[in-house]
Structures are given as structure tokens and as C-alpha cells.
Amino acid sequence: MKPSTAGWLFAAPALTVISLFFGLPVIAALALSLTDFDIYALADLGNLRFVGLYNYIGLLQNPLFWKSLGNTLYFVIVGVPLSVAMSLGAALLLHSRLGKLKPFFRTAYFAPVVTTVVAVAVIWRYLFHTKYGLVNWLLSFVGIDAIDWLGDPTWAMPTIILFAVWKNFGYNMIIFLAGLQSIPEDLYEAARIDGAGTWKQFRHITLPMLGPVLLLVGILTMAGYFQLFAEPYVMTQGGPLESTKSVLYLMYEEGFKWWNLGNASAVAFLLFILMVATTSGLLWFARRKGIE
């Protein structure tokens, strides 16, 4: 037996599972996105029409799609850097030798990750309540008027971003911590002997050494943030004035609320294309910078 055949044999079970439970559904969804599958088609397949790219064209002409795409991009562009910066900051604090009560803070920062979104979102809704919320109460001491956090279209998305960042930064923090711990101590020692200060050490040792970890965290976070759904679903139901409706939320409504599975599949594929494009873009950027 050739080694390559043996390799394929070993990989066969995994490949079968992947093609059966991932490949096949994806192809089926692609086929579905070219039809107008809805409840009429569910009743009788004779009512199914092949519509070609009509679903895609219809979506590209639908202002609601562009609005939800804009909301999703807003969430990703503001949320991802903020989330990564928060994670890195927290990891640096926990890694610092000056830090005290490290196990406590490590647990405290990680705790939001393991809590359920729904339960936490309910509490956040109270924290950000216009009249009785803790946040507005604290702001009132600084002389800031009450802000309608979840009810004002300009504030709803920032509140959701804040919530998502707080909820997720702990996970990346753990990855960064592992990355920081693997940087050899002698590099810092050599830098100190050469007279480098804290900032220079961070800039020229920590950041480059963390390059691959940063790339990994960036890609993971971005992929996750593109799939924004649970937070607006629980906190705002996509409102006010659809300012927190994400692409995935639109897909959910099209597919499972209105049963327009053809249209919903088209939304899913557009999101997929967008995510592949941005991830490849990030990888290309990283490769050019020589990280990987």
C-alpha cells in the first residue's frame, strides 16, 4: 500500500463526516438559494420556482439588507479592535509581575465568557435602563443627562458593542496570556541591558512575538463578530428603527420567521462570501508583514 493511500484511509472517516454533514448541506443551501422555497413550496413542491440569481439581486436592491450589512460592519469594525485591545490589555495586566490577586482577576475577567448571553443580557438591560439604570445614575453625578441607551437608534449599537466586548474579551485574554508566557524572558533582559523602556519593550518584543497569536485572535474574533445575532435578539429585537439588525438576524427572520428559505439561504451565502473575503484580506496583510 502506498503511503498516500494509507493517509487517505486514515482521513476517510473524518472526510466522510465532513462531506456528509457539512459539504452536502452547504451545496443543498446553495441550490436552495436559487429557488423561491417558501410555505407554498413546503405544501407542494410543484409551487417551487427556480429563480436563478433573483434572490441575490433582490437582496442587493433591498435597503434593509444594506442597513443590516452596515450595522454588522459597524459592529465588526468597532467591536473587533476594541475587543482585541481589551483582551491584550487585560492579559498584559495579568502577566505583569506587579499585579496582585491574579487568580481572582483572571477568574473575574473570564467569568462573562461562561455566563449565558440571555441571562446577562437581561441584567444589562436593567443596567442601561433610561430611568432606573445604574449607568445613567452614575453619569448623573458627572452632570450627563440620561441617555436612552437601548431605545435611541444612535446609542443602541454602541451599547450592544460594549456588551459583546465585555462578554467576549476574557476568551481572547486567555489565548494572549498563553502567548505572553511563551515569550522568553532573556529577550526582555537583553532589551533592558540595551536601555529599552517599558513601551519600547512592548513595541519591539511583545508585539512582534505575539504576531501569530494576534493573527489567530483577529481572525477568530472577526469570524465570530460577523455572526452577530444573540445580543440584539435578546436586548433589542433588532430595533430601535432596525439600528441593531444584523445580517444574521435578517437571515433568521427570513428563514425561520417567514419561512422564505430560498431568500434566507441567499443571505447566508452573501455573508459567507463577505467573511471569506475579509479573512483572506487579513491573511494577505499578515503574510505581507511576514507574520504567520
Added chain:
Amino acid sequence: MMRRSDFLFVVMLCITLLSTVSCTRKQDNREVVKFWAMGYEGEVVAQLLPEFERQNPGIKVELQQLPWLSAHEKLLTAFAGDSLPDVSPIGNTWIPEFIALGAIEPLDEEIAASQGFDVADFFPGVWDSGVVEGRAYAVPWYVETRLPFYRTDILRESGIAATPKSWDEWRTAMAAIKQHVGPERYAILLPLNEFEPLLSLAIQQPEPLLRDGGRYGNFRSAGFKQSLGFYKEMFEKKWAPVVTNNQISNVWDEFGKGFFSFYISGPWNIAKFKERLPPEQQDDWMTMPLPGPEGPGASLANGTSFVVFRNSPRKVAAWKLIEYLSTPETQAKFHALTGDLPPRRSPWRTPALANDAHAKAFGEQLERAVPTPKVPEWERIATEMRLIGEEVANGRMDVDEAATELDRRTDKILEKRRWMLDEAERTAAAS
């Protein structure tokens, strides 16, 4: 050790065998009717089933409770997987959808064959929501219509002697209340995350909401524009706050504090206000029929209705269950347990309902109830109506723009339906 485990094994085996035997012995020959029911009513209805099983010794009811949020999804999935129950109360607005699916069958024969099943006793508009093309597909179980709950004391303090009947009287009342309560509080709450307040105003107009047999939207009609204009006016004049229910967080509490004096809501809130408001405030609130353009007009008839699914092999037994749950006695009992409003008139004459001052307005309004357009796409159209209503309330669209946009969206949603209808006509013409 070996012996003990052997002994244990034998004992376990005996227990298993015995229980199988006793199970088979206990297993009866009764026909099992699968019954899915949603929400709180689904829990409470269990208390009414033993009496049904006593009256019908040959039938056993297997009750499955579903949460409302996922009920629609579960029913559709069950339809796709051919695992629907025999009978279920479904939302009135879902009936056209399940007819389009071919999942439910007309009940006319059963109704005609049942002695003492008095169709005329049902509120006509409520009964009509289950009738499509002259055939009855559903039997109403409980109903709801939306009307204003109001603060009697604040109205009195604002100098409003009689409850408003027409929109003009209502305008005067709201202006007076706003004057009285000041800028921090409001006259009315119209939650922006619900389509019912706007729909309740719109359905009072003589023009239908859809035209040409449900082929196109009819929102550019003078009637709808008038309703939308009144809706807009309430926000513009600051009679209503621009908020959703999510931002209120506790409507009962806020109603008690007088944050708003009118609140358009459904019958479940009678029990809620009785429970949530302190005893000293219990005399300060009442319900009233929804004022109409020229006096009380047509009103919404929502709620749930029983249907029998087409593939059920136990239609006779399923119908018996519907018949039992629809008797005036059972409905009166059900009202006592849940506070839900019965869809037929005779239970309304029982002391519990006849003496309930808060329920009176609902009974009155149900006489004028009319069903919403019977097209499967209606819920989606109503949702678009809510979204457009929100734009209007925020001052981002004027009435004409909103009506045009709503018609445009509705026509797009109904595209498939038009194709279906045309297709059916073509096949009919060809044959």
C-alpha cells in the same frame, strides 16, 4: 460478592419483567388523541381533561405543551416531518397559512352533525376568522381584542367627565391629560414593538386592508391614511412617548405611577393589573371600548382556534374533544381558571363574567370584532406595518410616504400569492 451481584441482577430482572407485565395489563384500549396546546393555557387545560375522559371512556388525551415563542416553528416542522398531532389550538392569524399548506380540513360536517353546537352563539367576527371561502376550518377557543385601559382618577383630575367614544373626543381627552400631567408624563402608551395598536386603529376604517382578493395592499386608501395620521398625531403632540415595551420594563408599575393614562392592550392585563397594582389603586383604573373615527367601530379579533389536522386518523375523537372544550360550561370553567375571554356569548352571561366590570368593555367590543385579512402572508405584512409605524412615530416619514412604502412592501410580499392565484386560474381555465 459474585453472589450478591447475581442476586441483584435477578431482582432487577424481576422488577423489569413485572413492570412490563403490569404495564401491558394497565395499557388500555382507549383511543389516544394527541393534543398540542401552547403557553399558560396549555398548562391549565390539563385540569379540564379528566372530565372529558370520564364522559368519553373510550378516549385518552395525550397533552403536549409548547411554548408560544416556538409554537409556529414547531408546527411547521411537524408538518414537514409528517408528525403533527390530531388537534391543536393555533393562532387565528395562522389559519390561512395552514389551509394553504393543506394541513387542516374543514369541520363543516362535524359541526352540522353535532347536536347543540350553536354556531350563532359565537361572536360573528370571531367565528368568521376560521372561515375561508365559506368553509369553517377552525373553532375559536378563546379570544382577545385590544382596547384602552385607562386611569379613571387622572381623567377625572384632567376634567374629562365621560370616556371618549370618537377620535375627536379622544383627542380632547389626551390633550387635557397631557396639559395636566406635564412634560415628564404622557397621555397614552402605544408600544412601538407591537403592531396591534396601529392595526386596531386601521381596522376601524371601512376600506379593506388588502384589495383584489388579497392580491395587493390597500394602504393608500383614505381610511388607512386617516388612521396613520391619527397615530402620527399622538406622537407629534407628545401624547405618546416614542418607546417600545422593552424600554418600559414594567408597564403595570408605570401605569400605576401615571406615566401614561391610556394603554391599548389585551384582556390578559385585567388579571395583571389586579395583581400588580396596590389595593388602594384598584378603583383608579378601568377598561373602555376603543374609540373609533366617528364612534366605536370594528375591532380586532385575535386569539386561538382549534383545528383538526388533515392526516389525523382519529378525527372523530379529536372533534369530540373540541366539542367538549367549546361547551359553555367548559368555557366558563376555563375563564375562571385563566381569565381568558370565551368566544361565545352564553358564558358571558354567567355571574363571573357578567359582574366583571373590567371585562364588560371587551364583551361589548367583541360584538364588533372582524378578522384580519385571510392571507398566509398577513403576519409579515402586519410586521411591516409596525416597522413603518415606528418610522412615522419617529418623524422619519410622513403619512403619504409611509402609505406608499407600505403598499410597495406588501405587494412584494404578496408576489408569490398572486402567482399562485393566477396559476390556479390558468389550470382551471385549461381543464
